[in-house]
Amino acid sequence: xxxxxxxxxxxxxxxxxxxxxxxxxxxxxxxxxxxxxxxxxxxxxxxxxxxxxxxxxxxxxxxxxxxxxxxxxxxxxxxxxxxxxxxxxxxxxxxxxxxxxxxxxxxxxxxxxxxxxxxxxxxxxxxxxxxxxxxxxxxxxxxxxxxxxxxxxxxxxxxxxxxxxxxxxxxxxxxxxxxxxxxxxxxxxxxxxxxxxxxxxxxxxxxxxxxxxxxxxxxxxxxxxxxxxxxxxxxxxxxxxxxxxxxxxxxxxxxxxxxxxxxxxxxxxxxxxxxxxxxxxxxxxxxxxxxxxxxxxxxxxxxxxxxxxxxxxxxxxxxxxxxxxxxxxxxxxxxxxxxxxxxxxxxxxxxxxxxxxxxxxxxxxxxxxxxxxxxxxxxxxxxxxxxxxxxxxxxxxxxxxxx
Amino acid sequence: xxxxxxxxxxxxxxxxxxxxxxxxxxxxxxxxxxxxxxxxxxxxxxxxxxxxxxxxxxxxxxxxxxxxxxxxxxxxxxxxxxxxxxxxxxxxxxxxxxxxxxxxxxxxxxxxxxxxxxxxxxxxxxxxxxxxxxxxxxxxxxxxxxxxxxxxxxxxxxxxxxxxxxxxxxxxxxxxxxxxxxxxxxxxxxxxxxxxxxxxxxxxxxxxxxxxxxxxxxxxxxxxxxxxxxxxxxxxxxxxxxxxxxxxxxxxxxxxxxxxxxxxxxxxxxxxxxxxxxxxxxxxxxxxxxxxxxxxxxxxxxxxxxxxxxxxxxxxxxxxxxxxxxxxxxxxxxxxxxxxxxxxxxxxxxxxxxxxxxxxxxxxxxxxxxxxxxxxxxxxxxxxxxxxxxxxxxxxxxxxxxx
Numbered sequence: 149x150x151x152x153x154x155x156x157x158x159x160x161x162x163x164x165x166x167x168x169x170x171x172x173x174x175x176x177x178x179x180x181x182x183x184x185x186x187x188x189x190x191x192x193x194x195x196x197x198x199x200x201x202x203x204x205x206x207x208x209x210x211x212x213x214x215x216x217x218x219x220x221x222x223x224x225x226x227x228x229x230x231x232x233x234x235x236x237x238x239x240x241x242x243x244x245x246x247x248x249x250x251x252x253x254x255x256x257x258x259x260x261x262x263x264x265x266x267x268x269x270x271x272x273x274x275x276x277x278x279x280x281x282x283x284x285x286x287x288x289x290x291x292x293x294x295x296x297x298x299x300x301x302x303x304x305x306x307x308x309x310x311x312x313x314x315x316x317x318x319x320x321x322x323x324x325x326x327x328x329x330x331x332x333x334x335x336x337x338x339x340x341x342x343x344x345x346x347x348x349x350x351x352x353x354x355x356x357x358x359x360x361x362x363x364x365x366x367x368x369x370x371x372x373x374x375x376x377x378x379x380x381x382x383x384x385x386x387x388x389x390x391x392x393x394x395x396x397x398x399x400x401x402x403x404x405x406x407x408x409x410x411x412x413x414x415x416x417x418x419x420x421x422x423x424x425x426x427x428x429x430x431x432x433x434x435x436x437x438x439x440x441x442x443x444x445x446x447x448x449x450x451x452x453x454x455x456x457x458x459x460x461x462x463x464x465x466x467x468x469x470x471x472x473x474x475x476x477x478x479x480x481x482x483x484x485x486x487x488x489x490x491x492x493x494x495x496x497x498x499x500x501x502x503x504x505x506x507x508x509x510x511x512x513x514x515x516x517x518x519x520x521x522x523x524x525x526x527x528x529x530x531x532x533x534x535x536x537x538x539x540x541x542x543x544x545x546x547x548x549x550x551x
Numbered sequence: 552x553x554x555x556x557x558x559x560x561x562x563x564x565x566x567x568x569x570x571x572x573x574x575x576x577x578x579x580x581x582x583x584x585x586x587x588x589x590x591x592x593x594x595x596x597x598x599x600x601x602x603x604x605x606x607x608x609x610x611x612x613x614x615x616x617x618x619x620x621x622x623x624x625x626x627x628x629x630x631x632x633x634x635x636x637x638x639x640x641x642x643x644x645x646x647x648x649x650x651x652x653x654x655x656x657x658x659x660x661x662x663x664x665x666x667x668x669x670x671x672x673x674x675x676x677x678x679x680x681x682x683x684x685x686x687x688x689x690x691x692x693x694x695x696x697x698x699x700x701x702x703x704x705x706x707x708x709x710x711x712x713x714x715x716x717x718x719x720x721x722x723x724x725x726x727x728x729x730x731x732x733x734x735x736x737x738x739x740x741x742x743x744x745x746x747x748x749x750x751x752x753x754x755x756x757x758x759x760x761x762x763x764x765x766x767x768x769x770x771x772x773x774x775x776x777x778x779x780x781x782x783x784x785x786x787x788x789x790x791x792x793x794x795x796x797x798x799x800x801x802x803x804x805x806x807x808x809x810x811x812x813x814x815x816x817x818x819x820x821x822x823x824x825x826x827x828x829x830x831x832x833x834x835x836x837x838x839x840x841x842x843x844x845x846x847x848x849x850x851x852x853x854x855x856x857x858x859x860x861x862x863x864x865x866x867x868x869x870x871x872x873x874x875x876x877x878x879x880x881x882x883x884x885x886x887x888x889x890x891x892x893x894x895x896x897x898x899x900x901x902x903x904x905x906x907x908x909x910x911x912x913x914x915x916x917x918x919x920x921x922x923x924x925x926x927x928x929x930x931x932x933x934x935x936x937x938x939x940x941x942x943x944x945x946x947x948x949x950x951x952x953x954x
Contacts (some may be wrong), residue, residue, distance in 0.1 A: 200877025200885050230873050232886070232902040265870020266903070370856040371774075372871070373878035453773040453856065453941075454949055461950020467668020468775070470633050474603030477774035482603050483635070499635040500669070538856075540943050546857055547864020 150309040150409055152223030153319065156290030159308040159404060160319040160344040161386035162186045166284035167292030170277025172225035172263070172270060179278035181296030181318070183220040183340055184250060184285050189384035191217025192353035193258065194360050196377035203239040204259045205226040205378060211243070211258050216542065217382050218256035220340055221246040221278055223269070223310050224299050228261040229375035231268050238269045244283070245275050249282035260378050262299055262325060262338050293323065300545055302325040305417040311406045314399040318345045318387040322410045324379075326369070326418025339379040339414055345403055346385030347392040352397050355404045356381050363411035366443070366533045369422035370542070388433025419534045424541030429457050432521040433478075434530040441478040442531035448476030449471065449533075456538035459518065464509035465493050473522055484525030490518055553712040553812055556722065559693030562711040562839040563722040563747040564789035565589045570695030573680025575628035575666070575673060584699030585681035586623040586743055587653060587688050592787035594620025595756035596661065597763050598600040599780035605632030606642040607662045608781060614646070614661050618752025620785050621659035623743055624649040624681055627702050627728070631672050632778035640838050641672045648678050652685035662780050665702055665728060665741050668833030670905030691859035696726065700741050703730040703948055708820040714809045717802040721748045721790040725813045728771070729821030742767065742782040742817055748806055750795040757798050758807045759784050766814035769846070771935045772825035773945070774854040784810070822937045830862050835924040836881075844881040845934035848925060851879030852936075859941035862921065867912035876925055887928030893921055898930065 165183045172179040195205045207475050211217065221242055228235045240257050247254045261269070267535035284292070294304045308321035322341035347355070362377055385391070392399050420428050431449050436442035449455055452472040458465040469487060473480055483498040490512035493501040511519065561822055568586045575582040596615035598608045614620065618625050624645055631638050645662045653660070664672070687695070697707045711724035725744035750758070788794070795802050823831050834852050839845035852858055855875040861868040872890060876883055886901035893915035896904040915921065 196878075198874060198877035199883045200873050200888075230870050230885070230898065230901070250784070264868065265874060266868075267870075267896075372855050372857045372874065375877060377872050452775050453945070454775045457946050457949035461944060463950055465667065465669075467630070467633050467670075467778075471601060471604050471668060471775065471778050474601035474778060475599075480602045482633070482813075485603075494670075495633065498633070500671075524623060538946060540946050542856070543860050543941060543943050543946060546860035547866055 150311050150406055153308045156294065156306050156308055157183060157321045157323050157340065157342045158287045158290040159321045160342045162344060162384045163342045164285040164287055165289040165293035166281045166286065167289065167296035168277055168280040168284060170222055171273040174298045178292055178295040179223055179225045180224045180281050181293040182281040182285060183293055183342065185218050185382055185384040187189060187384050188216060188220055188387065189213060189382045190347055190349040190352050191380065191382050192349060192356045193277045193378060194356060196374055198373050198375045200230060200375045201237035202227055202261060202376040203231055203260045204228055205376060206236060207239040207243060208258045208260065208378065210254055212380065214255055216256055217248050217258050217380060219246060219382060220250050220258045220260065222260040222273060222297055224262050224297055226261060226263040226267050226269050227265045228269050229265040234268055238271055241271060242274060242278065245278045246282065249279055258380055260338055262376050265375060275431065297323065297325040299325060299422050300423055301325050303421055305414055305421065307410055308412045309409065311402065313345055313387060313389045313402050316387050316389040318389060319343065320406045320410055322413040322414050324418055327419055327423050334476055335346050341381040341410055343381065343383045344386035345383050345388050346387065347383045347403060351392055351395055351400065352381060352383050355407050358404065359408040359411040363415040367419050368447060368535050369414045369485050371417065409506060411426060416534055419536050422536035423545045424539040425536030426539055427537040429459060429535050430518045430519045431441035431533045431535065432519065432530060433524065434521060435477050435524040435526055436529045437527035439529050439531055442529050445476045445478040445524065446531050446533035448472040449520065450535035453538055458514060460537040460539045461511060462513040464506040464513060466509065469522065480524055481526065486523040486525060488521040490515065553714050553809055556713045559697060559709050559711055560726050560743060560745045561690045561723045562724045562919045563692040565747060565787045566745045567688040567690055568696035569684045569689065570692065570693040570699035571680055571683045571687060574676045578595055581695055581698040582626055582628045583684050584625045584696040585684040586696055586745065587689060587905055588621050588785055588787040588852040589714050590789065591619060592621055592785045593750055593752040593755050594783065594785050595752060595759045596781060596783035597759060599777055601776050602851035603633060603778050605630055605664060605779040606634055606638035607631055607895050607926045608779060609639060610642040610646060611663065611781065614658055615783065617658055619660050619878060620654050620783060622649060622653050623661045623663065625663040625700055626677060627665050629664060629666040629670050629672050630779050630923045632667045632668040634671050637671055641674055644674060645677060648681045649685065652682055658737045661783055663741055665700060665779050666863065667779060682908060700726065700857055700939045702728060703826055704728050704824050706824055708817055709822065710813055710816045712812065713808055716748055716790060716792045717803050719790050719792040721792060722746065723739060723809045723813055725817050727817040727821055729824055730826050744784040744813055746784065746786045747789035748786050749790065749792050750806060754786060754795055754803065755786050761807065762814040764813040765811065769935060770818045770822050771853045772822065772939060788801040798925065806952050819937055820839055822939050825939035826948045827942040828939030829942055830940040831920045832862060832938050833922045834936045834938065835922065835933060836927065837924060838929055839932045840882050840925040840930035842932050842934055845932050846936060848876045848879045848881040848927065849934050851875040852923065853938035856941055862916060863940040863942045865913060865916040867909040868918060869912065872923060872925065882929060883927055884929065889928060890927040891924040893918065
């Protein structure tokens, strides 16, 4: 049982946060954020699989490999990606400056960046911004920290819950940014989760991997896997529960359920705020022979510009959905494939459904939230992917991103 | 040496063609086409790898497997895809009606369809249209046949050449339709090629496979592999050359060069007329360890909505190109990767090039035809892919396709 609470990522005990404007974003908005645990915390993180991984990803990997994360420093407005050796030096400098201001070791500080690729960080602004943020850390700083990671996001993405963990009240909260270049593979475009649960680092890592696989790794806005994707969770044990030291325990299940709920909610919020999105599409593929196949088919639908523009235009051109399944690489047989959109059955075992008409489908497609279900009719496995439509606004946002 | 000639697909000796309006398209435009060889012809065809392959694809595969194609009957306005058993019956009926009108065997007639997926063919209109087309066949009918395969195409795609084939003058010509759902895999959205060369069916098939791999299989408009893709070539031997019966011969090379030129020209025309396209982008990936890797990287760039919208908006956001390379799956090392757009060097071995500025890049991106070169710096292999940008117009066309 999860109970929604307020307070964002500083709702779990022992966490503070801050966000300041350091001058990286030209529009005067908050661009440096910090999250801090007052006590040592177990930490786990996942990163983009993009081979052009940004400098902060490379630097943070070394930090999170140790299983302890005490603070996160993050900037928006500049991705510090494709910036060569200078970029790596700059990311390390961010860690060093933050660690010094917080009186921590370098190896306890995670660094993240988001924004334009191929531009170097303005390090003077970054350094003074980090000092300001460290000084501003507070239990009320969660909204500022959240503001600091936003780029083309149109609303903040946050959730916080309370749940019972082995008889103790435990809190978990997360913030995320999304919008564009969203097709996470092992992580997503910046998500930070705090919890006061006590959990061993290696078990935390396992829980995060499992939860991310079924949440962040199941969304797509535009099929582009970013250079800067990162999801990190800090667990500082202040809830007082007995340490979760094995994935086989009852408390692990309680914790995992909460973590997965947070990851899924944030992942869905990212899709709802996909660049230019006017629709939220849930794509269920059932009856697959494997999860990999179900995901392949669902992702092909989610990535198809033809499907996405049809939903934007509310054009009842359902054949494009089956077309995408057909080229997805998943095992499929046309005469076993069925299609439902909303509550409307369109194809049953490869044949047009009796009584289906396109006027009804247009009505279904007028909704903002729409579920699409493709039953492959071959097995017992299913997968659910979330995506959004493709609009004029997406083209506008991305035709003018740096100018 | 290829010499451009007029006369389209009826320029090669012994071919006639026709196109008529049968009432499948609502706008009164030509919607049934026919191509006919007066004498028996060797034939080869390639089809979509989409598992939801349309009924005409399934029926035509059986025809072309025999290596002889004498006539092609094609309709636009309805794809006859995702139409179940009825669709297969309808495709077979199209073959039978055309064969009867032309006094041929069913196994000499290829059938093709393009248009909306999931709608059954209006067979009364189709049957009378086929009869009309058969009666209208003429050496001047090439423009009508071409008009009959167009859907959202904004200009006809045709080319015709004369070349020397073992001392004989040989002609080769092709027509194609394209525009949307273009990411061919072993074929493209309807392309028909005629030649009066004499060539054995199995050798013709090999030449077509090779040529398609480097032309149609190297283009993408929107990453969607259609249910109806088909490229077919008919070679009727009227040029009088000695039969090309082996891929090892000098005349095979002469023929292959001409066939590849026709395929490449038509593939590029399809990209130039991509739905909503305002730019023609040539993406070269060099220095790859394999052709597969070079193509993976080039295709990832070509399919990225972020890259495509940036070119539409002439926004100098070049980092998105390297980002796409990074998630493409190709072997890459950031510090060996270099990037050139037009004549502007942007990244050399992972470092920003000296003297590069975004103002110059904006100028380069203002051109209509733009070459992008990514050197992976790892090997000797290269690949070239052609694509177009992503515009408001693409969203408009595909948000309103059936309505």
